[in-house]
Each structure stands twice: as C-alpha cells, then as structure tokens.
Amino acid sequence: MKLQEYTESKHNFEECMKCTVCTVYCPVLQVNPLYPGPKQAGPDGERLRLKDPYFFNYALKYCMNCKRCEVACPSGVHVADLIQSARIRYDHSAPKLRDRILASTDLMGSLARPVAPIVNGVTGLGITRSVLDATLQIDHRRVFPKYSGRSFERWLSRRSKEQAAFAEQVAYFHGCYVNYNHPQLGKDLVKVLNALGVGVQLLEKEKCCGIALITNGMSEQATKQARHNVGALRKAVVDRGLKVVTTSSTCTLTLREEYPNLLDVDVSEVRDAILTATRYIYERLEKGATLPFRPDFHKRIAYHVPCHMEKMGWGVFSERLLRMIPGVEFTLLDSNCCGIAGTYGFKKENYEAAQAIGAPLFEQIRTVAPDVVACDCETCKWQIEMSTGFPVQNPISILAEAIE
Amino acid sequence: MRFDTVIIGGGLAGLVAGISLQKEGRSTAIVSTGQNALHFFSGSFESLEQAPERMKDLFGEAGIRLHYSPGWRLMPMGSFREAALSLEDVSLLPEKHFADKTLIVGLPGYLDFFSGFLADGLEREGIPCSLRTLQLQEMQALQQGPGEMRSVAIARLMDRLWEKVVQELRVLLKDEDAVILPQVFGLRDASIPDRIRQGIPARVIFAGTMPPSIPGIRTQMQLKRRFEVLGGTYLAGDEVVDAHQHEGVVHSVVTRNLDSHYLEAAHFILASGGFYSKGLKSNPFEVTEPVFGLDVDYTQERSGWYAPQFSDDQPYLQFGVRTDEGLHALREGAPLQNLYAIGSILGGTRPEFGSGAGLAVRSAFAAVDQILENRV
Numbered sequence: 001m002k003l004q005e006y007t008e009s010k011h012n013f014e015e016c017m018k019c020t021v022c023t024v025y026c027p028v029l030q031v032n033p034l035y036p037g038p039k040q041a042g043p044d045g046e047r048l049r050l051k052d053p054y055f056f057n058y059a060l061k062y063c064m065n066c067k068r069c070e071v072a073c074p075s076g077v078h079v080a081d082l083i084q085s086a087r088i089r090y091d092h093s094a095p096k097l098r099d100r101i102l103a104s105t106d107l108m109g110s111l112a113r114p115v116a117p118i119v120n121g122v123t124g125l126g127i128t129r130s131v132l133d134a135t136l137q138i139d140h141r142r143v144f145p146k147y148s149g150r151s152f153e154r155w156l157s158r159r160s161k162e163q164a165a166f167a168e169q170v171a172y173f174h175g176c177y178v179n180y181n182h183p184q185l186g187k188d189l190v191k192v193l194n195a196l197g198v199g200v201q202l203l204e205k206e207k208c209c210g211i212a213l214i215t216n217g218m219s220e221q222a223t224k225q226a227r228h229n230v231g232a233l234r235k236a237v238v239d240r241g242l243k244v245v246t247t248s249s250t251c252t253l254t255l256r257e258e259y260p261n262l263l264d265v266d267v268s269e270v271r272d273a274i275l276t277a278t279r280y281i282y283e284r285l286e287k288g289a290t291l292p293f294r295p296d297f298h299k300r301i302a303y304h305v306p307c308h309m310e311k312m313g314w315g316v317f318s319e320r321l322l323r324m325i326p327g328v329e330f331t332l333l334d335s336n337c338c339g340i341a342g343t344y345g346f347k348k349e350n351y352e353a354a355q356a357i358g359a360p361l362f363e364q365i366r367t368v369a370p371d372v373v374a375c376d377c378e379t380c381k382w383q384i385e386m387s388t389g390f391p392v393q394n395p396i397s398i399l400a401e402a403i404e
Numbered sequence: 405m406r407f408d409t410v411i412i413g414g415g416l417a418g419l420v421a422g423i424s425l426q427k428e429g430r431s432t433a434i435v436s437t438g439q440n441a442l443h444f445f446s447g448s449f450e451s452l453e454q455a456p457e458r459m460k461d462l463f464g465e466a467g468i469r470l471h472y473s474p475g476w477r478l479m480p481m482g483s484f485r486e487a488a489l490s491l492e493d494v495s496l497l498p499e500k501h502f503a504d505k506t507l508i509v510g511l512p513g514y515l516d517f518f519s520g521f522l523a524d525g526l527e528r529e530g531i532p533c534s535l536r537t538l539q540l541q542e543m544q545a546l547q548q549g550p551g552e553m554r555s556v557a558i559a560r561l562m563d564r565l566w567e568k569v570v571q572e573l574r575v576l577l578k579d580e581d582a583v584i585l586p587q588v589f590g591l592r593d594a595s596i597p598d599r600i601r602q603g604i605p606a607r608v609i610f611a612g613t614m615p616p617s618i619p620g621i622r623t624q625m626q627l628k629r630r631f632e633v634l635g636g637t638y639l640a641g642d643e644v645v646d647a648h649q650h651e652g653v654v655h656s657v658v659t660r661n662l663d664s665h666y667l668e669a670a671h672f673i674l675a676s677g678g679f680y681s682k683g684l685k686s687n688p689f690e691v692t693e694p695v696f697g698l699d700v701d702y703t704q705e706r707s708g709w710y711a712p713q714f715s716d717d718q719p720y721l722q723f724g725v726r727t728d729e730g731l732h733a734l735r736e737g738a739p740l741q742n743l744y745a746i747g748s749i750l751g752g753t754r755p756e757f758g759s760g761a762g763l764a765v766r767s768a769f770a771a772v773d774q775i776l777e778n779r780v
Binding site: 029 | 405437438439440443444545546549550551552554556557560615616621629632637639640641642643659660661662663664665680681
C-alpha cells in the first residue's frame with residue numbers, strides 16, 4: 001500500500017497503542033519517581049513536542065538509553081530513540097563541566113595514559129573522590145576505571161607486520177576502553193583470532209564511538225566523530241573488503257544503530273560488516289574452524305547480557321561460544337540491567353538509582369557465586385565488580401584463557 | 405545457527421511449546437517480537453475444562469500454581485463469568501451471591517480499578533457494598549510524580565507494602581464478609597495474594613484492573629525463566645522477517661537482528677499471535693500472514709469483517725491461518741510438513757471470554773506431541 005509508506009512516522013511513534021508494556025520493563029521507572037517513564041517520555045510526549053517544543057520535559061535526562069523499552073514493545077516503536085532524539089533536538093542547555101569530562105573519553109584517556117600510575121593512585125584515594133563529589137558531583141562511592149600506561153593502538157601497531165602475515169584479515173574497532181584502560185582485552189582478541197588464522201588490523205585513526213557524547217548532550221561533537229569513524233570504516237570495509245570486529249556491545253550498537261537513528265549519519269555501506277567478535281568467531285566455528293582448547297580448563301561462568309547486546313539480539317553468539325568451551329559450567333543470568341548505563345551511574349544524582357536498578361542482578365550473581373561473570377560491556381564490568389566483588393571478564397578474554 | 409525447533413512468538417503458546425520441547429532435550433529457540441498477550445491475561449484458562457496433568461506439571465515446575473475450582477469469576481466491571489482453571493491469584497466463587505456484605509477497597513489516585521461499577525454489579529446480585537479508599541502515605545510520591553498511576557507502578561510498591569495493607573484492611577473491615585481489592589499484588593512473589601487472604605478474616609477477591617495484568621506479567625517472567633533454565637534460547641525483541649521453504653518444507657527463517665545468520669531447524673512452530681501481535685495483518689483488501697504467506701480464512705467482502713456494534717461478536721476475530729488436522733499450516737492449499745500453527749493465529753478465539761489462553765496451551769501440546777513423535 002502506497003498510503004502506508006507516507007504515513008510511516010519517525011521512530012515509528014504512531015505505532016504506539018498505549019499498551020504500557022514498556023513501562024513494565026523500564027529499569028529507571030522502577031526506582032526513580034521523577035522519571036515520567038518511556039511511554040510518556042517517548043511516544044506520548046512526542047505528540048505534544050511536535051505541537052510545541054514547550055512540552056519538552058527535562059526529566060528525559062533520567063532515561064539511561066538502555067533500550068529495554070524497545071525490546072519489550074510489541075508494536076515496534078523505537079521508544080528510546082524517540083527520547084534521545086528529543087533530548088538532541090530540544091535540550092539546548094550547555095552540558096556541565098562534569099558531563100563534558102565524563103563524555104570526553106578520548107581526551108581523558110590521552111591525558112591520563114602517560115601518567116597512568118599517578119592517575120590511578122590519585123583516583124583511588126578517598127580524598128580525591130570526596131573532592132570530585134563536592135566539586136563535580138561525581139559520586140564518591142563510585143570506583144574509577146584504571147588507566148593503562150601503554151595504549152593498545154601502540155601495542156598493535158608495533159605488531160602490524162606480524163599481523164599482516166596472516167592469510168585472512170579483520171579490522172578491529174577497539175574503542176576507548178581497550179585503548180586506554182584495558183589493552184589486555186585487545187591482546188586477548190588478537191590471540192584468539194590469530195589462533196583462527198586471522199590477522200588483526202587497526203582502523204585508520206578510530207575515534208571514540210561517541211555514545212557518551214550523545215547521552216551527555218554533546219551531539220554535535222558526536223556527529224563529527226561519527227562522520228570521521230564512518231570514513232575510517234569505509235576504508236576498511238569498502239576499499240579493502242574487511243569485516244570490522246568489536247569487543248564492546250555498546251560501541252557496536254552505536255556504530256550500527258545510533259549513528260543513523262540519532263545522528264542522521266549514513267552507515268549503510270559499512271553496517272553489515274560490523275560484528276561483535278563473538279558473532280564473528282562463532283560463525284567461523286560453525287563453518288568448521290576449530291580452536292585449540294586446553295584440556296585442563298575449568299570455570300563456572302555466569303553470563304550477563306548487557307542491555308545493548310539484548311537490543312541487538314546478539315547475546316546468543318556470546319552465550320553459545322562460552323557454552324562451547326570444554327570445562328565450562330554455564331549459567332545464563334536473568335535479563336536485568338546492571339544500572340550503570342555508561343556515564344549515568346557516575347553522576348551523583350543517579351548513584352542511588354543505579355545501585356537500586358542493579359540490585360536484582362547483583363543478588364542473583366551472589367546466589368550463583370560463579371568463578372567469573374562474563375559480559376561484553378566494559379561499564380557493566382565496572383558496575384558488577386564494584387557492586388558484587390565478583391570478577392567480570394569479556395567472553396573474548398575467557399576464550400583466550402581457554403585456548404593453548 | 406541450528407536448532408531442533410524454532411518457535412516464532414514468545415507468548416503463552418510459544419513458551420508452553422518451548423518448555424515442553426526443551427524438557428525433552430530438543431534444542432529450541434523462541435523468537436519474540438516484543439512482549440505478548442500474557443500482559444493482558446485474565447488469569448483464567450477458560451476453554452480448558454480440566455487441567456491436563458502435563459499442564460499442571462509444566463506450570464508447577466515453572467513455579468506457577470494453578471487451581472481448578474469451577475465457579476464464577478468477578479469481572480473488573482462488576483459482571484460475572486464462568487471459569488474453572490485459573491492462576492492462584494484468581495478467586496473463583498461458588499455462586500454469584502457469594503457474600504452478605506462486601507467491602508470494596510480502592511487506592512487513592514488509581515483510576516484503573518472501577519469500584520463504582522463493581523458495586524453496581526454486586527448490588528444487582530443483592531450484595532450491599534461499602535466503598536473505601538486505602539490511605540497509604542507511601543503512595544503519595546507516586547501520586548505526585550510525573551509517571552502514570554498504572555497497575556505495575558502500584559504493584560512494585562505493594563510488593564513491599566502488602567503487610568501494611570493487611571493491617572489497614574483489618575481496621576477498615578466492619579461486618580463485611582468479603583473484601584475486593586484491585587489485582588496489584590504479587591508482581592514478583594506469587595505467594596503474596598495468598599498471604600493477604602490468610603491475614604484478613606473475610607473472603608478476599610482480587611478484581612482485574614486495566615492492563616498490564618500483574619499475574620500475567622509474573623507468569624510471563626516465570627515461564628521465560630523456566631525455558632532459559634532448561635537451556636532454551638529466547639531471542640527477545642527480534643522479528644522473523646522471511647522464511648526459506650522448498651517443496652513444502654521450511655528450512656530456515658531470517659530475523660531482523662540476526663540478518664544474514666539464518667535460524668535453521670527440523671521443525672517450526674508459528675505462534676505469532678493475532679492482529680495485535682501482527683501474526684495476522686490486514687489492509688483494506690485482504691488479510692495475510694506475513695512470514696510464510698500462509699492461507700488465511702477470512703470473509704472476502706470487507707464489510708463482513710466487522711460488526712458495527714463494538715460489543716457484538718466481531719467476525720474478524722474468527723479469521724486465522726488454515727491448517728490440516730495436525731495443525732500443519734497450509735500454503736496455497738497444501739500443508740507445510742514441518743510448520744505447525746498454534747495459539748491465536750488460528751483464529752476463533754474470543755478475547756472477551758479469555759478463550760485465547762486455553763487455545764494457546766492445547767494447540768501448543770498438540771504440536772509438541774507431533775514433533776516428539778517425528779524423531780529427527
């Protein structure tokens with residue numbers, strides 16, 4: 001029907017039937033009485049905002065952008081996209097200094113890296129945390145991620161010849177976390193892919209995917225970085241015919257979905273080539289490739305599907321890959337948000353809510369008491385480690401440990 | 405990715421089929437496009453006269469207690485309907501005149517519970533009612549906040565406050581021998597409704613609210629958890645967009661999220677629901693089944709699709725995909741050998757009578773039995 005083509009609404013908001021199912025699964029609504037909830041903030045509010053921007057409600061900042069409303073919606077409404085788009089369109093207030101700092105992952109990483117031991121020492125001090133709390137409203141109870149003295153980019157670029165020698169190649173969008181905080185995850189990926197006969201290459205100067213900029217009201221900067229990244233991805237995907245793998249579920253969602261849906265940056269040429277490393281590896285194993293698993297590996301693993309992985313629907317690849325490892329006792333944790341949502345849980349005004357949201361997940365982890373929690377998201381990792389004391393590893397790192 | 409069975413639709417029919425198969429060691433995936441009709445569930449399986457043992461077992465193992473006590477169920481608007489097999493939240497009454505005097509208790513600011521209509525209905529049966537509103541300090545934040553006063557928001561609060569509610573009710577209760585409360589108890593913990601009943605010296609009835617349904621949400625969560633604990637793969641928020649079929653056999657389906665990664669299986673179950681869930685689609689000229697292009701039973705003339713009065717029997721609710729006796733779905737008149745259609749996509753249910761739940765469970769078992777007979 002021609003007619004329906006013309007009646008399709010942005011983010012499908014006209015499809016909302018007012019069934020309220022999204023409000024059942026919104027983690028924020030369960031703990032924060034100031035948040036109007038996904039239905040009101042999303043499709044209900046959109047009707048009013050289209051009439052008059054006056055109806056924009058600043059309480060929309062309480063949305064964590066976890067996308068659970070979209071996973072629950074029976075009518076295909078992009079509820080979270082509606083909310084984030086409204087923030088981009090109507091919230092013109094200048095971001096706070098704190099939000100600029102939290103969102104500028106590349107800048108902070110570059111500054112901290114050369115003096116990592118000092119930064120790590122200082123951010124670990126109670127006094128620093130009290131000062132940050134008082135001056136910037138970064139909650140003093142929050143444990144900060146550590147910085148690494150050497151960047152992953154530098155580590156891999158020194159091995160570019162050795163990597164280029166493999167018959168097959170992939171490009172790796174490593175993200176800020178691997179580059180500045182935890183290069184070991186990148187090294188683990190290189191180990192696993194090399195074992196499959198695949199060499200790993202850097203993209204030409206990748207920048208932070210920009211999700212923290214989007215959620216902290218800096219969409220212009222995010223759009224610039226998105227255009228830059230799409231250019232770098234095009235060179236790998238279109239010019240050189242490479243797949244691009246990732247180890248962060250949120251970076252993946254941002255590159256594939258948030259760029260076109262929130263920033264209007266076209267990714268059609270590269271989108272299908274961007275895969276989480278677990279999907280890429282699982283697909284290779286399914287086609288007959290093998291990994292040299294250690295015979296003596298044993299681990300009890302509880303897998304937490306990060307919200308953005310749930311939205312992409314790719315948790316199944318990580319789950320199946322982990323179940324494939326000989327010696328693994330596997331538990332799938334219930335679908336719950338951990339509460340941190342990137343920079344959200346670092347903010348003083350959100351700390352209590354973040355911990356309350358994560359409570360059911362933390363409780364289940366304590367009950368299962370695994371050797372390690374597996375999870376594809378770095379901020380979930382910080383949150384779960386801080387809140388439960390159980391170690392959290394990316395499935396790729398577990399895989400790297402399980403092979404010779 | 406290969407499974408023994410791929411089920412399209414994660415509602416009651418899909419979950420019952422998935423749990424039954426997974427329990428028999430058949431690797432099963434469920435593709436669920438958003439949440440489902442369990443969120444509107446009355447709590448009664450009205451077309452099942454007596455629960456089959458396997459149904460009691462299946463629900464019991466998921467932590468869901470059912471009771472079979474044929475009688476009357478009090479409806480949200482004060483009418484009565486016959487019901488038998490129900491979740492334990494649902495009170496089934498031996499007769500319409502079930503009390504000499506009733507206390508109907510509402511909650512401040514909660515508009516999805518219709519105390520006045522309930523009182524009218526009961527008074528028609530000769531039961532005098534007193535209406536009260538429970539004053540709870542803890543509800544003020546909810547009333548003053550920007551969010552909606554819906555059943556779920558209140559039920560979350562009641563998971564913590566139900567004991568206080570019992571105390572307050574004991575004060576409000578005078579000479580009434582029955583108390584009617586909105587069904588906003590036991591979102592996480594199914595034992596709460598029963599514990600409330602034990603705490604009050606009168607018959608306690610939980611009357612349905614506007615959706616979402618609290619016992620329905622809990623049932624969905626329990627069944628999904630059970631399916632996952634058994635090792636099933638639940639693909640939430642995904643959608644089957646295409647299917648590969650050849651000479652009457654379905655080989656794989658394509659989903660929006662997994663795109664080029666097809667889901668292959670020996671058997672497929674279509675449990676994608678009716679019009680609301682888009683298991684069936686309509687435009688001004690035809691009614692279609694969008695995934696497989698199955699044959700659909702419907703009146704050709706569009707004017708015959710609906711009755712002018714909303715409350716009349718609506719013909720479109722009888723529309724559904726055609727199957728053979730073994731529930732194999734038909735396409736161009738011929739059955740697809742490994743595709744079973746179950747649940748409300750079959751049509752013929754009457755949502756206002758709650759018959760969808762009964763059909764979902766029965767047809768799910770029928771499909772499962774055939775899959776288990778056909779060893780791969």
